[in-house]
Amino acid sequence: MSWPPPARVALVLALLWAIYVLVWTPGPLGLRLLGFYPKRLGSRVVGWVAARPLPASWRDPLLGGFARHYGIALSDAEFPLADYPSLQALFTRRLRPGIRPQDAPTDGYLNSPVDGRIIASGRIDAGTAIQAKGLPYRVAELLKHERNAGRFEGGHFLTLYLSPKDYHRIHVPLEGRVTAVSRVEGELWPVNDASTGSVPRLYERNRRAVWMAEGTGACEGLEVAAVLVGATHVGGVVIDPRWLGGRTLPRDGGFPVDALPCVPGDDLGTFEFGSTVVLLVGGPRAQAWTPLRTEGAVQVGQRLGACR
Structure with a gap:
């Protein structure tokens, strides 16, 4: 031929x-x-399938079987299983009111924005943070559309991984004012132990959304970036509409926010399936901020660190 x-x-x-x-x-x-593998196309297809409404008679065998396989704590969910019309609705479920209380305010406190597992933490040095196994990535590139990434120099990073069993909404971690939001178009590599330990600059390369805030009150002098990193079949990294002021985030870009007040526990965003949140802690008081948790499981509202 x-x-x-x-x-x-x-x-x-x-x-x-x-x-x-x-x-x-x-x-x-x-x-x-x-x-x-065509990761973007595959992620779109999986997202479309996950959002399809299921007949009521299919929900227990399909959604229930999925929940049992991954160990999802359905007792924590806001509604009974039968009330979730699709797999996506189950993944983006809310929790029962009051089930994740916020730890009490203290000087320079920062509470966990997610249910997940801390897989990396440390100081931001020479503009870099560590992904895993010594692999560095550049903070300025991670934020991309935030011009003054130097405000995080000498501060801290904490990386929180969400598995399929976890609650997939992200919450505000501090008392403050929201200053900017952005979105970065990118690849959709998996974000798991194998990938983070093997794929260089993974967080720089993947699709992500960024939420920026400066602290007020007990958190005065801190600045925080929450970076929602997408992954294979996790193309949906969604900033809550309250921070957008009726605008739509560009595909690859961002805009300032008019210092909208925020408190711990407010809705920050949503993952459509699980992925990773990178928290950056900077600002004038970053040197005084000390992490209280540097590894292991954590839940929304639990203290991650404070100023000492």
Whole structure:
């Protein structure tokens, strides 16, 4: 069979790309093979399927089976399982009122914005933070549309991973004023232990949304960025509409927010399926801020750190 010249060129390019993915992409073979998978298209398809309404008779076997497989605590959910019309509705469920109380305010406090697991933490040094296993990434590139990333120099980063079993809403971690929001278009690599330990600059490369705030009251002198990092099948990283003022975030860009007041526990955003939140703590008092939790499981409202 004779291939026309354009087809031959495409075939050669495809083979070269396959060799690159298999040989030069770090990490387990399965992660390398994921280089062939159309991650954006796959994420759109999965998102569309997850949002399809299910007949009432299907909800217990499908949603219930999914919840049992991943260990989702349905007793914490706001509504009974049968009231969730789709898989997406179950994932973006709210919790029963009062089930996640916020820890009491103290000097320079910061409470967890999510239910999840702290997988990395440390000082921001020379504009870099650590992803995992010594892999650095650039804070300025992570924020991208925030011009003054230097305000986080010498501060702290905490990375919180959300698994499929976790509650997928993100909440405000401090008392303050919201100053900016943005969105960064990017890739959709998985964000799990294998990926974070193998894919360089993963958080810089993936799709993400950024929420910025400066502290007031007990949190005066702190500045916080919450970066919602998307992943494969987690293309939906959604900033709550209250911070947008009726505007729509651009596909790759952002805008300032007119110092809207916020308190711990307010809605900040939502993940459509699980992923990762990177918290950056900066500002004039960042040197005095000390993390109280640097690894392990954490729930919304639990104290992450305070000024000492």
